[in-house]
Amino acid sequence: MLLRRVKREALKLAGGLKLVDFGFALPYTWVLAQGSEGKALGVAMTLPEEVQRYTSSISEPSLEAFIERADSLNVIERTLGLAAINAVSQYYIDLSGAEWVDVLDLIPENAGNIAMIGNMPPLVRELREKGHRVYVFERNAKLWDRDTYSDALEYHLLPEMDAVIASASCLVNGTIDMLLDRAKKARLFVLTGPTGQLLPEFLRGSGVTHLASMKVVDLEKALLGLKLGSFRGFEEGNRKYVVEVG
Known part of the structure; x- marks a missing residue:
């Protein structure tokens, strides 16, 4: 299980940091950590449609306590863990080798069949305008349109895909292992969105080829956006980057 492996690697690094603040919130759950070099903000997409009645098993919040539950069956614990x-x-993270570009810049002209895991209309529209064959899969029926497939069809169609752009919320809903297993033909497998802020080395050898995420460049603005439940407010304090997993 990929998430279990990521958890083990993260725990090795967490000891030198302390938990400053956190919030399980919409649109993103967030955790603020601090070490001798300053503060770092991590987020994970909150999936309200996945949340059931919740009893926390965490009595004393800490980075280690959250990370230990990153592979929990409880989606709230899993979101805080991520x-x-x-x-x-x-x-x-060392972004000295990162490209400060959009995920679309990774897609070659002859990409073939492209799977979009999670309906991201602006990306889908741009890819189709460039003539790409795009298959959009979405779990949340509220986000469907006439060209969207249920995520139940991922199992059957992913083996035919040449490239996959997956919302990193697939780490939150626990589908990442199935996606990687079924998309082995894909030459490109990108985890995208703020939830994909992982260290690239956590994913080496997994099948993920790139991470397309956001680096906080204005901590106060990003944190205020999170506390106000604002997508735009959070993202205004960030800069997009793409990094190869290797």
Whole structure:
């Protein structure tokens, strides 16, 4: 299980950091960590449609306590765990080799069949305008349109895909292992969105080829956006980057 492996690696780095603040919230759950070099903010997409009645098993919040539950069956614990892993990752990540570009810049002209895991209309529209064959899969029926497939069809169609752009929320809903297993033909497998703030080395050898995420460049603005429940407010404090997993 990929998430279990990521959890083990994150725990090795978490000891030098302390938990400053956190919030399970919409649109993103967030964790703020601090070390000798400053603060780092990690987020994970909150999936309200996945949330059931919740009893926390965490009595004393800490980075380690959150990360330990990153592979929990409880989606709230799992979301907090991923946000904590991302906070640790963003503290240690080296983006000197990153490209400060959009995920679309990774897609070659002859990409073939492209799977979009999670309906991201602006990306889908741009890819189709460029003439690409795009198959959009979405779990949340509220986000469907006439060209969207249920995520139940991922199992059957992913083996035919040449490239996959997956919302990193697939880490939150626990489908990442199935996606990677079924998309083995894909030459490109990108995890995209703020939830993909992971250290690239956590994913080496997994089948993920790139991470397309966001680096916080204005901590106060990003944190205020999160506390106000604002997509735009959070994203205004960030800068998009793409990094190869290797």
